[in-house]
Amino acid sequence: MNRTDGLVQRRRVVNSGNTIGQDGYSDPNGVYNDQSSGHAPDVEGNSLKDFNCNPTVDEDSDKETRLTLMEEVLLLGLKDKEGYTSFWNDCISSGLRGCILAELGLRGRVELEKAGMRKRGLLARKLLVKNDAPTGDVLLDEALKHLKEYEPPEPVQSWIEYLSGETWNPLKLRYQLKNVRERLAKNLVEKGVLTTEKQNFLLFDMTTHPLTDNLAKTRLVKKVFIIIH
Structure with missing residues (x-):
């Protein structure tokens, strides 16, 4: 009887840990996000090593390079061998700014206002600061x-436009986040996903960041494929 009680008690502790965190939150799928660690939840649900009873998954999670949403989008947009984004891709700038706002939301720093009776779309709803504590990421903290x-x-x-510098109001230009692609690429270099090279384009030298960790991008492409399908 005592053994049974002890087992029940231990199960209760685990369950409460899955749903409540002092500095984190749980999404509808039960994936816990530790905001103090600065990591967004893993799409495959492998970020919670403490509550995952599968040792094989735990090992894979430890080996996998953790990337922010912005880093993932940049990695998908980069040409593997050339190490730069397409010159014709005019969506990457605003896309990365949108990812910054989304990452802040995943980390519990910002939230959208209530939809209300008019049921406005996501882009039309105002962005509210929920928690101004630093995230530990320089780019995210600058935006915050x-x-x-x-x-x-x-x-x-409006915030996507301000952070991109795509506004006609000169007073809003001070909110622009500059050199976002290069800063994110340097983060990926530090994580061992990319490397840095100098390439000559006509009369100009250009810094590029070719892919070095093919497995990281393969995992990312697979993850996106699973979500889409």
């Missing part, structure tokens, strides 16, 4: 600082 300082709150669409 801008969001915190700006009053009154602005819609998501």
Whole structure:
């Protein structure tokens, strides 16, 4: 009887850990995100090593390079051998800014205002700062600082334009996040996913970041394929 009680008690502790965290949150699929560690939840649900009873999955999770949403999008947009994004890709800039806002949301720093009776779309709803504690990521903290300082709150669409520098209002240009692609590429170099090279284009030298960790990109492409299908 005592053994049974002990087992029940231990199961209760695990279950409560899956749903409640002092500095984290749980999504509808039960994936816990530790905001203090600065990691977004893993799509495949492998980020929770403590609550995963499969040792094989735990080993794979330890070996897998953890990337932010912005880093994942940049990695998908980069040409593997050349190490740069297509010159014709004019969506990557605003896309990366949108990923920054989404990453802040995943880490519990910002949230959207309530939809209300009018049921406005996501881009039209205002972005509210929920927690201004630093994330530990320089790019995210810079964006969070801008969001915190700006009053009154602005819609998501406006913030994507401000952070991209695509605004006609000169007073809003100070909110632009500069050199985002290069800063993210350096992060990926530090994580061993990319490397840095100098290439000559006509009369100019250009810094490129070719892919070195093919497995990291293969995992990412597979993850996107699973989500889409």
